Every structure is written in structure tokens, then in C-alpha cells.
Amino acid sequence: MKKTLIxxxxxxxxxLKLEEEIKDVEKAGAxxxxxxxxxxxxxxxxxxxxxxxxxxxxxxxxVLDVHLMIKNPQQYVSEFIxxxxxxxxxxxxxxxxxxxxxxxxxxxxxKAGVSLNPSSSLNLIEYALCAIDLLLIMTVNPxxxxxxxxxTMEPKITAARDMIKKTGRNIDLEVDGGIKAxxxxxxxxxxxxxxxxxxxxxxxxxxAAKIREVRKIVSSQDYGTH
Ligand code: DX5
Ligand code: ZN
Numbered sequence: 001m002k003k004t005l006i007x008x009x010x011x012x013x014x015x016l017k018l019e020e021e022i023k024d025v026e027k028a029g030a031x032x033x034x035x036x037x038x039x040x041x042x043x044x045x046x047x048x049x050x051x052x053x054x055x056x057x058x059x060x061x062x063v064l065d066v067h068l069m070i071k072n073p074q075q076y077v078s079e080f081i082x083x084x085x086x087x088x089x090x091x092x093x094x095x096x097x098x099x100x101x102x103x104x105x106x107x108x109x110x111k112a113g114v115s116l117n118p119s120s121s122l123n124l125i126e127y128a129l130c131a132i133d134l135l136l137i138m139t140v141n142p143x144x145x146x147x148x149x150x151x152t153m154e155p156k157i158t159a160a161r162d163m164i165k166k167t168g169r170n171i172d173l174e175v176d177g178g179i180k181a182x183x184x185x186x187x188x189x190x191x192x193x194x195x196x197x198x199x200x201x202x203x204x205x206x207x208a209a210k211i212r213e214v215r216k217i218v219s220s221q222d223y224g225t226h
Pocket of ligand 1: 147
């Protein structure tokens with residue numbers, strides 16, 4: 001049985017209390033720290049860069065799950081790796097030489113992820129599945145925290161899980177965008193084994209209670225039990 005992992009997205013945390021926020025979600029039971037990098041080109045928002053990841057690395061030993069929502073990610077993956085990213089996820093739509101980028105990430109000893117926007121077909125990553133460690137299915141159009149979960153992504157998650165199964169490889173299936181205690185069971189049932197949560201955790205007021213609540217909901221659905 002594979003435990004469902006919970007990845008709080010720090011996009012929704014209080015940046016003025018970053019260190020405290022990280023320590024608090026760690027204590028609350030976060031499995032990974034999800035870091036959203038946006039360039040103002042691939043998505044209509046700008047967030048943080050490698051310097052920020054380097055600073056994060058000095059205050060946490062939890063896996064840094066870095067989600068690059070940037071154009072030409074191959075230009076920057078090495079900088080993020082040097083800064084301390086443990087998982088580097090790039091968007092298939094943003095990279096015309098995806099396999100080269102995946103290779104760059106893996107050859108530097110980090111996990112390589114590929115992400116798909118809601119409207120993108122799984123066909124885009126069909127021939128990359130042989131090389132990746134993680135597939136990230138966006139359940140909102142990337143760019144902002146606090147958006148509405150797109151329910152029609154559930155068949156896509158199931159189809160992605162089936163594609164993964166066929167490879168026989170150990171590929172994580174992550175979902176990101178609008179995930180809450182109220183819909184997490186559905187995405188896990190569909191096949192996801194990593195759930196990103198921004199506002200649901202950081203705006204909850206009690207991180208430990210929220211993570212406990214989510215863990216209880218998903219534990220019956222953990223991938224491998226069905
Ligand atoms: C959206 C980001 C998400 C975001 C999720 O573009 O990739 O990681 O922080 O936030 P919520 O959980 O609030 O949708
Ligand atoms: Zn993200």
C-alpha cells in the first residue's frame with residue numbers, strides 16, 4: 001500500500017512569517033513542501049526564484065517539491081537543483097525538448113516531474129512516461145492559489161493512473177489546484193497519491209487539525225488499497 005502524501009503549497013502562507021509557517025506545517029505532518037515558481041509569461045503571475053529555494057533549504061529538511069510554471073524551464077532547472085530542489089517539475093506545454101530537460105534533472109540526482117494544464121491531453125506525456133518520476137495533473141489553470149477545482153479532471157487522473165500502471169514504473173501522480181478536504185477523496189480515488197493544498201491548509205487556522213482531517217479522509221483510499 002502506498003500512503004497518500006500531503007504537500008502544502010507555500011504560495012498561500014504568510015510570507016512575513018515564512019520560517020514559522022514551514023516549521024508549523026512540518027510539525028502538522030506535511031510530507032513535502034510544494035513551491036510554486038511563476039514567471040509572468042507561462043502563467044499570468046510572478047512569484048519566486050532559485051534564491052528563495054536556497055533560503056528555504058536552510059530552514060527545512062522536508063522534500064522541496066518545486067513546480068516550475070515558467071517558459072523554457074531547461075534554462076533554469078540546474079539553478080533550482082543547485083538551490084536545493086528535491087523534485088523539479090516542468091510543464092510539458094512549456095518545453096519543446098522535454099526529454100532533454102527530464103534527463104538534465106535526473107542526471108543531477110533529483111526527481112523529474114512533468115505537469116499538464118487542465119486542457120492538455122495526456123498524449124503530450126505518453127512518450128515521456130518512460131523517463132519521469134512524477135506526473136502532475138493540474139486541477140486549476142495554473143497561476144494563482146485559491147481557485148476553483150475543475151471536477152472534469154477526475155477522468156483524466158484515472159486515465160493517467162492507468163497509463164502509469166502500464167509502464168510498470170514507480171511514478172507518483174500528483175494533483176494541484178483547489179484541493180480541499182471536501183474533494184480530496186475523489187482525486188485519491190481517481191488515482192492520485194500526492195495532493196497539493198495551498199489555501200485549504202494555510203487559511204485553515206489549525207494546520208495540524210486540517211492535515212489530520214485530510215489524512216483520515218484519504219487513508220481509506222490510499223493508492224493500492226483499491
Ligand atoms: C496554482 C499552483 C498551486 C496553488 C494551489 O497555479 O500551482 O500549487 O498554490 O493552491 P490552492 O490549493 O489554493 O488551489
Ligand atoms: Zn503548484
